[in-house]
Amino acid sequence: MPPSHTTRGLFVRSFQSAVLALGEGDADVLERCRQVWAQHDTYVDSFQYPSRLQLEVLSVALEPLAARHGGPAQVLRLLGRRCVRDFLASHIGRALLVAAGSDAKRLLNHAPEAYRIAVNGGVHSLRWLGPNRCVWTMHRDFMPMPFQEGVILGLFEEARILGVTVCGRQLDTLEGEYDISWR
Secondary structure, eight states, X not given: OOTTOEEEHHHXXXXXXXXXXXXXXXXXXXXHHHHHHTTSSOOOTXXXXXXXXXXXXXXXXXXXXXXXXXXXXXXXXXXXXXXXXXXXXXXXXXXXXXXXXXXXXXXXXXXXXXXXXXXXXXXXXXXEEETTEEEEEEESOOSOHHHHHHHHHHHHHHTTOOSOEEEEEEXXXXXXXXXXXXX
């Protein structure tokens, strides 16, 4: 992963919190995760940190967490939901929710830009297939597809938009698209 691919401290801390919650009671996994996070003294919400930290944590935590929480895809979706929930509680996230209201199309139109604020390194685009359906394409994205599905689902949950379906499809190693529809 190139050093230019970074994540805001808010997401690193949110990711830490989610992993710690899912790994509660497993001292070995939590200690290995803490060793990865110890590469930095503290994580400041607005600072940028290497995105590889999250992938390093996944390399030590995913298998044991998956055994406890319904498999790797389920764990990744839970982590994605938690990270987006914490982002939406931030100043930028609250502004996104206020601007969108309960309008899913407006929410999604602003989401790629909000994502670029949070994560430096990927390219995101939307293609509208109808009034309640679009495809969100993520290029140069290092997070696993189920994690991003969780992010998208969590975005809709926090905006209280119901009847959402997200189906991810891997296009290439670092490229995926997410077919999103809602009622």
